[in-house]
Amino acid sequence: MSEATPSRQPRPGLLAGASTGLRLTRHSLVLIALCVLLLPLADLAILTRDPWAELGRMARGMAWPAWGSLESPVSAIGLTVAVAIWGTLAGVILGFPLALLFARSRLVRAGCAFVRAIHELFWALLFLQVFGLSALTALMALAIPYAGIFAKVYAEILEQTPRAPREALPPGSGRLSRFLYTELPLAWAQLAAYTRYRFECALRASVLLGFVGLPTLGFHLETAFREGRYPEAGALLWLFYLLIATLPWWGHKRLVPMLLIGGALLLGPWPEVDGGLLWRFVSDDLWPAPLLAGDPTGLLNWLARIPDLGPAIGNTLLLGLMGTVGALLVALALWPLACRHFGNRGTRLAGHGLLVILRSTPELMLAFIFLLLLGPSLLPAWLALSLHNGALIAFLVARHADALAPGMTGLSASGRFAYELLPRVYPGMLALLYYRAEVILRETAILGMLGVATLGFYIEEGFDYLMFDVAFFLLLITATLNIAVDSLSRRLRPREAPVEGSCTR
Numbered sequence: 001m002s003e004a005t006p007s008r009q010p011r012p013g014l015l016a017g018a019s020t021g022l023r024l025t026r027h028s029l030v031l032i033a034l035c036v037l038l039l040p041l042a043d044l045a046i047l048t049r050d051p052w053a054e055l056g057r058m059a060r061g062m063a064w065p066a067w068g069s070l071e072s073p074v075s076a077i078g079l080t081v082a083v084a085i086w087g088t089l090a091g092v093i094l095g096f097p098l099a100l101l102f103a104r105s106r107l108v109r110a111g112c113a114f115v116r117a118i119h120e121l122f123w124a125l126l127f128l129q130v131f132g133l134s135a136l137t138a139l140m141a142l143a144i145p146y147a148g149i150f151a152k153v154y155a156e157i158l159e160q161t162p163r164a165p166r167e168a169l170p171p172g173s174g175r176l177s178r179f180l181y182t183e184l185p186l187a188w189a190q191l192a193a194y195t196r197y198r199f200e201c202a203l204r205a206s207v208l209l210g211f212v213g214l215p216t217l218g219f220h221l222e223t224a225f226r227e228g229r230y231p232e233a234g235a236l237l238w239l240f241y242l243l244i245a246t247l248p249w250w251g252h253k254r255l256v257p258m259l260l261i262g263g264a265l266l267l268g269p270w271p272e273v274d275g276g277l278l279w280r281f282v283s284d285d286l287w288p289a290p291l292l293a294g295d296p297t298g299l300l301n302w303l304a305r306i307p308d309l310g311p312a313i314g315n316t317l318l319l320g321l322m323g324t325v326g327a328l329l330v331a332l333a334l335w336p337l338a339c340r341h342f343g344n345r346g347t348r349l350a351g352h353g354l355l356v357i358l359r360s361t362p363e364l365m366l367a368f369i370f371l372l373l374l375g376p377s378l379l380p381a382w383l384a385l386s387l388h389n390g391a392l393i394a395f396l397v398a399r400h401a402d403a404l405a406p407g408m409t410g411l412s413a414s415g416r417f418a419y420e421l422l423p424r425v426y427p428g429m430l431a432l433l434y435y436r437a438e439v440i441l442r443e444t445a446i447l448g449m450l451g452v453a454t455l456g457f458y459i460e461e462g463f464d465y466l467m468f469d470v471a472f473f474l475l476l477i478t479a480t481l482n483i484a485v486d487s488l489s490r491r492l493r494p495r496e497a498p499v500e501g502s503c504t505r
Helices: 020-041 051-063 073-102 106-117 120-131 135-159 164-168 175-212 217-226 230-245 253-267 275-285 289-293 296-305 310-338 345-360 363-374 378-402 413-450 455-464 468-492
Strands: none
Touching (some): 051 230, 051 363, 073 106, 106 135, 106 468, 120 135, 120 275, 120 413, 120 455, 217 363, 230 345, 275 468, 310 345, 310 413, 345 378, 378 413, 413 455, 413 468
16 A cells, blocks of 8 residues: 655745744835836936036035135024024924823824924915015924924823833822823933924924025025036035034033024014915915805816826825835945944944935935936936935934944854844834835925926915915825825834834934
């Protein structure tokens, strides 16, 4: 009697398995494969004659800046700092009470998600119609989205405070007593650290407000680059980097009262606000006339007159995906440059400097520079999103890797990278990437202001032609996309060993 032939067991696939590493690898490969599959749909054409010659002129301007040609740089820097510090303070004042209600009110959470989903530049375009080119426009453009951001992050920080001190209070202690004597003291250091980080973000946002005409540092930068005065633009960029690099000294907490007082003196003159005009803008101009009149047929005709948004929404989502994948690849390539486990002191200093420059330069400014080099397509925007966000992630990952102690001896640098450090930092890197995905999509929309065919292009066009109802409708679509992407990224975000840091939020 012959023995039964044993059935052959199928071999497991190369990436089969439930381990954390394999699961995150599958996540990454699916993301990259999706980007590669959709890449042929992106307009990545180079539309300038000689980009290398233009790049050489820009590099010479950065290497030999024309300091003597700068006109009133001190006032531009002063206004940039004033807008940033007062915009941050206004965001804290508005956002902190909302943080106390954040966990208990779905309405508060929805409102905060909406206001932070719209970029500061879009808020500036909105308030520009009422308050003009004034400090009030700049402050409102920062304060409103920052209030939503502060509410969310402060609520998360307060929620993570230990419960034991609260339970140790005498029975019957009120909610205010528990907050003042247990939650706030324990969370104060994290709240202060995040506020300092958000102030640094406000400095970059204040510079960007110059792109809509406000006389901050960005206004002079855009003018110099657009007119080809690269030595002057180089001097302004170095001033901006110096401003960011010296922030720990001039932004010390002991100097904050002086900065507030000095900033208040620089913000004037304040515009005269016409209450009737403001109410008409909010209640009438922002809404379609058929909607206010209760005319469904007219509303359908109004919707039919809006430009075809399919390509704009597609480009926005595609560029967001490309920027996310690009940021992942840039972070993988750059984080070892600033890590103590690789290279020498000189290479690490150069790598750290490169990361500081890339993460300190706002995406819109990087995209504007690449636009001058390569022409109007998705390519300048893709490069800007990838380099800025990738450098930010690489900076945090390198700092996380510096705290790790290698356990394997005798490995080469490549072996240490591939077999020991990368598996330990990659979950945190991917978590950071998903944290930044919503931010990348917000930036993708505003890059349309440079002529890139995303939703931002049509939003600015609506404001330019005084079609405020169309512009506001497109802002609502942009906010909806951002909220959806943020929700998806939260579901996909790995929970294993996240990299802690203010920038993750």
